[in-house]
Amino acid sequence: MPEIGAHDRTCVVEVAQREVDAGAEVTVGVRAACPHGCDLREHRVSLRSQDDIELAGALLTDRAGEAYVAGPLTLQAPLDVGEHTCRVVLEAAERDGVVHEEISTEFSFVARAHAASVSAWGVPSALAPGERFRFAVGVKCSAACRLAGTPLDILDHDGAPAGAARLAEEVWPGTSALYFAEVDAVAPGAPGDYTWQATASGSDSGVPHAAGSCTFAVRVVRPPDHEVTVEAVDGATRAPIEGAHVLAHPYRAFIDKRGVAKIKVAGGRYTLVVSGFKYIAYRSTVDVAGDVTTRVELAAEPEGQEDYR
């Protein structure tokens, strides 16, 4: 039986994340104990702002060792970026002549601007000097916010503007919150490997969003002057292998339903690789000094250990 009188309780606050997105939920756990071993169940915990406004409240319920726990309690992080301090108040309680005075403890967390994850895809593997091309840029907010209309800027290898767009209303197919835009651009005027940048603007109004960016490769090669035609068939059935991949780096193509792929290349020596799903890849060296046609018969992969034997 606890000694009658005033008891001092202890209170520990555990914040799940030190940093959270502005406006996101902050999860707070509270553990309280009485050195006299009092049963603290039903004692109330109040989570309050610096202005002493209650943000959340709960009762201590479950026991965890010598302590009692409440929660988890949640509050919404302010939209103001920066450190914020709140208080957990363990309200006064009296039971069977035992008085527990109110105690409180402060805790803090950082509200940060939402991060933008930027990616680019669909850039052709080889471009001729000055060739127009189209690619996609996507932006995902760390809090999965709607980003439609957000401006994008494309900077070339010299930091000069190379394109601009705004994120579309829809998300990219197959994703939950990746907003995207298709961007038109013009390749540099000379062959070479270039690194470009895509940047999504930040915003301080409303929900704060940080800017984000990514880099991507732009490869410019001599203008093609010859055509390589590849016919790919199954070595056993002679059937066309639609979808097989043809590579004469940096040029790529896929075999069509007729079993043919055509790629325009600059003259030179190439390693020609033809590969298909469930087939052993074909590889040979090809010297291209004019239009070239080659027929490739691919052998099926041997029965492997994935198959029962």
Added chain:
Amino acid sequence: MAKKRSAKRHESEAERAKAFSRRDFVKRGAAAGVGAAVLPGAALAQQSSSDARSVQWNYEADVVVLGAGCVGLLAAVRARDLGASVIVIEQNYDVGGKLVHSGGWTSLGGGDAIQERDRAAADPDRLGLTAPLVKPDDLQDDADRLFRDMTDWSVVDATGVARYRYNDRELHRAWADNAAKTRQFMMDNYVRFARIDGTHQGGGMSRARAARSIMKIADRTDIKAGTISREDRGDPAGERHSPFNPMRQTPGAPAEPLGAPGWVYGGFAISRSFEFSAREKGVQFLLNRHLDDIVREQPFAGRVLGVKARYSPRLHPQTGARLESFWRNGNIDDRAETISIRARKAVIVATGGMHGSVPLRTMFDPRLVEPSIEYGPSALIGPLNMDGSGIVAAMRIGANLAGMMQNFQHSSASPTISSVIGTRDPVGSVFPGHPSFLFARAKGIAIGGAGWEHAIAVNQVGQRFYNESAIADTSSDAAYPPGNDGTRQPFVPLDWRNASPAQVKAQYRRSAASDAALAMNEGSQPPDYTSGPVWAIFDAAAVARGGWQIRYPYIADPPDGYFHKADTLAELAQKVMAHPYQKMPLKHLEETVRRYNEAAARGVDADFEKPVLHRIDTPPFYAAAAVVRVLDSYGGLRINGKTQVLDTNGQVIPGLYAGGEASGGGWQHGIGRATVHGYIAGTHAAQEPVT
């Protein structure tokens, strides 16, 4: 004596059990308990030693078979044919072990009946076979030639392993002498075979000896007629398996290229046929029973008297109901926690291998320390699959081991990165409809070896570790026809040129991908420093190119942690934490992909020399577990040519037999090995004196 009265009752009831009609089988009649030799509590068998004397026998039979897989089924039927009463104990809920889902490719030889049939271009059973696939000269065989092939020191495969060099000579002489008899025995128990189309792993270089076991697609399943219904066959187009047949599905009539148009092939054709025959002949099954102990007169001396087995039901993960066998006639349904079964003549250990036990499998193979390594089809056979229980139980009564190092060098026993990704069960890879899918949760996405061109493989910290296009580049059949897997062509048996350094150097092509996958990484923590899972990382463009099915039942729904999709690579790196063996996020994934994409743009993979690279940049992104797994287990109990288990002094342990993966002494693979072992064990066990 009560014991003898019980035995008499048992045998008479077993005779009645033989009167089952085939209708009982097809309708899956539940005649549980018929013929059980239940011993009353007052009629305890008195044994000579203090240990054995305390055993209260609940059941007894002449021969007790431990395991209802390939060895066990054949041993049980063979012993029953020779007049013994037989009880088969099986830890799983159904009969068949690994055999039921295997390819059924049965490599025997020695002039067996199928070799002779094909050599004569005949079809005596009117199966509708087309012309033989192998020329007659390559089918002319005899036991001496088979024995010489099985011990040919000169054969070296593409991984540098001399596949036959140190096969135990006594075992393989006996094996060769019994191979043709076993083929006939199988045919006498309703097994049909397609044309011979080669020779299985470890089955010899000079002759063609392997044929697939087959069943003909028809309106109904009839074991005696050799037919299988479309329902029992499964429906690959409808993405369904049946409880009858968990073998991976192939559309159409897959045995057609094997000379059997209209037929399907698979291990189920052996397993279900022998199960049918066993039940028909009065063999009884104690399913849901895990072997715990083998009882011997003295701890390390005297005869083997019987076994103790505990109740090991498998429960439906949603309903909690016990899973039941496909056929039930002949089952003894006893749910007591532990029971003891007396073997009047012999106990046959047919419990399979040991890859389910990390302590046991790592005794001689340090590669297998990784706990996430999948072994065998565990969803099919359960968590106690291949746990080495028979090996350990025999060791506890003095048995010796043999051939343990042969585990280390066998391709089927070596860790391999699966190209069926996104499932915990790449070995079974079943559709819904078979109970094992309840545990597998997903069939997985079969990308094949070529599919790795379109993905990268990363370890648990998100780093690449090998040329992905060489991940699947390991094979070591080293069997007929010559030229396979690095063997010399033309092939001359016993010729030193087969093993010359020039020959080996020219053909060597072992992949070390799994070794790299199992290496330590930043996530390897003490005390075990395990390496964690392997992930295939790819993007939406790869999915489109490959036509990969990113949906149930190829991936789990609800998710099971083996497949993940995310809008960004950063999110993907976090999501993999749902995998049970993943210890940390894919810390380096974003950097790894960035570097890989740069390499793809350059066309040169300076890190791992992957020949063709596709950028991974089109959202969404995917992480699919690529399970590192082993298929089979080599090394086990030391046996002699009669499959009798030997002790550490080389002496026979009276009344104890073993075979298949529970035994050691050779590199021979699969059904050919196990069927002959079962045949030999059943033959000799039935001839033991009654004790």
